[in-house]
Amino acid sequence: MSAVSLLEVRSLRAGYGGVPVLHGVDFDIAAGEIVAVLGSNGAGKSTLNNNVCGLYRLFGGTVRFAGEDIAGLSSSDIVARGLVQVPEGRRVFPNLTVRENLDLGSYRRGRANRARNRDRVVAVFPRLGERFGQAAGTLSGGEQQMLAIARGLMAEPRLLILDEPSLGLSPLLVEEMFGLIRRLHGDGLSILLVEQNVVQSLDLAQRAYVMENGRIMLSGPAAALREDPALRRAYLGM
Amino acid sequence: MLDPVILLPAAINGLTMGAVYALVALGLTLIYGVLHIINFAHGSLLMVGLYGAFFLYQAGGIDPYLSLVLLVPALFGLGYILQWGVIGRASHGSDQNVLLVTLGVSIVIENLALYFFTGDTRTIEAPYAFEMVDIAVARVPLPRLVAFGAALAIAALLWLLMAKTDLGRAIRAVAKERQGARLVGIDVDHIFAMSFGIGTACVGAAAALLLPMFYVSPHVGHVFVLVAFTVVVLGGMGSFIGALLGGLIIGVTESLGGLIFGETFGQLAIFLIFIAILLFRPTGFFGGRPS
Ligand SMILES: Nc1ncnc2c1ncn2[C@@H]1O[C@H](COP(=O)(O)OP(=O)(O)O)[C@@H](O)[C@H]1O
Ligand SMILES: [Mg+2]
Numbered sequence: 440m441s442a443v444s445l446l447e448v449r450s451l452r453a454g455y456g457g458v459p460v461l462h463g464v465d466f467d468i469a470a471g472e473i474v475a476v477l478g479s480n481g482a483g484k485s486t487l488n489n490n491v492c493g494l495y496r497l498f499g500g501t502v503r504f505a506g507e508d509i510a511g512l513s514s515s516d517i518v519a520r521g522l523v524q525v526p527e528g529r530r531v532f533p534n535l536t537v538r539e540n541l542d543l544g545s546y547r548r549g550r551a552n553r554a555r556n557r558d559r560v561v562a563v564f565p566r567l568g569e570r571f572g573q574a575a576g577t578l579s580g581g582e583q584q585m586l587a588i589a590r591g592l593m594a595e596p597r598l599l600i601l602d603e604p605s606l607g608l609s610p611l612l613v614e615e616m617f618g619l620i621r622r623l624h625g626d627g628l629s630i631l632l633v634e635q636n637v638v639q640s641l642d643l644a645q646r647a648y649v650m651e652n653g654r655i656m657l658s659g660p661a662a663a664l665r666e667d668p669a670l671r672r673a674y675l676g677m
Numbered sequence: 678m679l680d681p682v683i684l685l686p687a688a689i690n691g692l693t694m695g696a697v698y699a700l701v702a703l704g705l706t707l708i709y710g711v712l713h714i715i716n717f718a719h720g721s722l723l724m725v726g727l728y729g730a731f732f733l734y735q736a737g738g739i740d741p742y743l744s745l746v747l748l749v750p751a752l753f754g755l756g757y758i759l760q761w762g763v764i765g766r767a768s769h770g771s772d773q774n775v776l777l778v779t780l781g782v783s784i785v786i787e788n789l790a791l792y793f794f795t796g797d798t799r800t801i802e803a804p805y806a807f808e809m810v811d812i813a814v815a816r817v818p819l820p821r822l823v824a825f826g827a828a829l830a831i832a833a834l835l836w837l838l839m840a841k842t843d844l845g846r847a848i849r850a851v852a853k854e855r856q857g858a859r860l861v862g863i864d865v866d867h868i869f870a871m872s873f874g875i876g877t878a879c880v881g882a883a884a885a886l887l888l889p890m891f892y893v894s895p896h897v898g899h900v901f902v903l904v905a906f907t908v909v910v911l912g913g914m915g916s917f918i919g920a921l922l923g924g925l926i927i928g929v930t931e932s933l934g935g936l937i938f939g940e941t942f943g944q945l946a947i948f949l950i951f952i953a954i955l956l957f958r959p960t961g962f963f964g965g966r967p968s
Contacts, residue, residue, distance in 0.1 A: 494859055518862030530857030532850040539846050546843055547862025590861065 451500035453490040475640040478650035493517040521597030529587040533576025544593025560589040686815035693821035695928020696828035702908035702920040704879030710915030711872040714775040720898025721786040726884025727893035745885035756877025761870040790895035820889040907951040913961030
């Protein structure tokens with residue numbers, strides 16, 4: 440953990456309709472880092488993301504982004520500050536073309552550089568370029584995931600949260616997806632990677648947090664977690 | 678009686694009225710397509726627009742075609758505030774609630790109109806009201822021709838707005854994927870209110886175009902809202918092109934039906950169509966497609 444946090448979450452409590460899901464979560468990510476949040480289905484990973492991104496009202500705790508308190512801000516204002524999430528299940532606009540989806544990625548931020556950024560993301564995801572005029576709903580699952588990430592990049596994120604980008608992809612595509620994420624991080628992007636895919640995520644991430652039942656159970660450098668007996672037993676069946 | 682010399686003028690007249698129906702229906706279908714609510718207040722808002730145009734003419738001496746530039750922003754604002762402040766707040770995300778809320782809003786608006794303006798039917802006498810224009814074999818009243826051209830022009834502008842601007846893209850995005858919209862930083866409540874506002878601005882424009890050839894009374898909205906519902910069902914709920922073509926088809930049907938079966942049966946023909954579509958093609962002609 441470095442001295443200056445890009446995102447700093449403290450004692451975050453959250454849930455749905457008064458029913459708590461997160462019972463006090465702490466984590467940090469520094470600029471330039473790639474950090475994984477791991478945990479099985481229902482652990483509360485998406486709840487964490489969505490509360491950090493302002494989709495719900497927190498029960499308690501603080502969220503600081505780039506030194507600024509963002510708890511209670513609208514999702515729109517949070518995107519404007521450069522905290523961008525690519526959600527679980529892609530959530531692309533099925534009735535809009537690939538190009539329109541990308542353009543809306545810069546609805547709130549990065550608008551001035553829209554054309555330039557569009558060229559850039561198409562260079563990263565050439566398949567999207569071939570499908571520019573096609574409705575996003577007609578893309579394959581893998582292509583939709585790429586579009587969702589590309590749409591996120593259009594907002595010139597300072598921190599990109601990826602919620603289960605490998606979900607529902609074939610093993611080959613999962614491989615490709617992790618390669619892409621590695622490349623984006625290599626280009627200097629700070630990434631919070633939320634995954635159930637423990638082995639590959641620990642290969643990619645510098646540090647990781649392991650969530651269970653709305654709490655962080657383990658955290659540390661990825662290399663150390665790979666050797667952690669508790670983690671190996673719980674997630675790798677060893 | 679079915680001589681083309683009679684039928685063609687009737688069809689052309691029907692087209693002109695159909696363009697106004699299309700304009701009212703476009704507003705309705707936009708609101709439905711984005712908010713997934715059936716806006717029962719749509720007709721009452723048209724009535725508000727008609728009174729607006731009426732008093733601007735009577736008290737201010739402002740020609741209805743000129744008052745269009747005032748009524749469009751005024752009704753936009755009214756629609757925005759109505760959705761933002763009343764309908765959105767009272768609905769709590771439940772579709773049945775919204776239905777009742779829009780019905781309630783329409784009852785309130787109509788009774789306010791009854792209270793302030795009485796139930797009298799009013800008309801204006803614009804100097805050009807009875808001017809006729811020759812088109813091919815037909816003589817068309819000038820106001821109808823203006824309404825036709827303006828309604829189509831407004832429909833084209835609306836299409837441009839929806840297809841080519843970030844606002845239009847955001848409106849279409851919110852219609853299908855609200856969570857995704859929030860995550861790119863779209864303020865969904867604002868887009869809801871914008872959609873309602875634009876839908877209401879359509880009846881503002883329709884009101885200005887109608888007044889020179891129609892009347893205004895507190896219940897005048899009923900005439901149009903039933904037709905507009907038919908148009909929207911015919912064209913497919915939420916479909917723009919469907920509303921436009923549906924409006925024209927209904928206008929011609931009404932006109933020809935009136936000619937063949939007598940004046941009062943023109944409207945009957947519309948509702949026969951309405952029932953037939955619900956029976957045989959409930960998604961309408963353009964329904965189920967991405968708009
Ligand atoms: N929209 C929601 N409404 C109510 N409960 C929810 C909602 N989303 C998730 N939950 C519940 O919150 C818990 C954590 O879910 P989630 O954050 O989606 O976990 P993860 O992303 O780790 O799989 C689960 O018990 C789930 O059932
Ligand atoms: Mg999840």
